[in-house]
Amino acid sequence: MGDPRKSKKKWMGPSHPWIKINLGKEQILIGKYGLRNKKEIWIAQTMIRNFRHQARSLLALPPAERNIREKQLIQKLYRMGILEKDNSTLDDILSLTEENYLERRLQTIVYKKGLARTIYQARQLITHGHIAISGRKVTSPGYVVLRGEEDLIDYYPTSPFKQNPPSQGEVNVEQA
Template sequence: MTKRTSAKYKIDRRMGENIWGRPKSPVNRREYGPGQHGQRRKGKLSDFGVQLRAKQKLKGYYGDITEKQFRRIYAEAERLRGDTGDLLIGLLERRLDAVVYRAKFVPTIFAARQFVNHGHVTVNGRRVNIPSYRVKEGDVVAVKEKSRQLELVMAAAESSERDVPDYLEVDHSKMTASFVRTPSLGDVPYPVQMEPNLVVEFYAKN
């Protein structure tokens, strides 16, 4: 399990954007960064800075995954045939914790990681407790029966804060989600603009 090194709202403030689109984000009230120097005027970012910010934003969105893990996913996307940026998004969306979050079984990506890690989720009827597990097209992800009445799960399913994307078929009465297809960038309901092309440029130069 990847260690959660930053509070989700601190990530928002560091990026200067409400990257999960949550109504309680402090960025909705103050757009400057965290810490005593957060209100200093920001200089214009260099090309490197813009690319680094795009990478950090994408990493942060998926639960602030480690650089080692993220680089490994990028390297896999680079080996595949097609647009590397789109393929990177597809691989990130196939993570089990991302599917659990997208299906609205839990309220946040951080909760999804913990939920999977604690053994509340099955894939095709088998318990899987690895958040980075790669879901395949046609796989059925489900919340274990004894976990379906957890307050966290019920509140997330009923929340109107976000919608389930169309590359998942979700039945909240049974707490199941079928992974229909691997999405591309345009299919993913990011609340803010993600720029995987800048991530590709970052790794190409560094």
């Protein structure tokens, strides 16, 4: 089984990492979502690949079991916010891209909610502990925000940004 202290990697990199077209796409995604490295893209690609694999494997099941598992998978992806509609189909799952997953990261949602001026500042605010979800500090920019948690994202109660958010002006260093 393996040592529980040594977790296996949760991503799979590209088989040919130096293809020029892929390098360009990866650079665009890194800039758009403020990612630290390509590993974060590969994690998103692996997650989407796994969801798509689950959807393809459902096609081989008998109709009764397929309907039950299809609803479960669609509900899971809807709760995660990856699917937009609750009444989606397997075709919607098969058409997912890594951008659908990257849109659900805490870093992206903090930026889109206006809690940070830039996507890079959103990452910094999260890692420095200024962002909380329902009062609980989250320091991982790659945290996948569930649909129900999206409205609960705010500054941590003891953060200096709570009184003086970046959108209204910079925090004075002497006050912080």
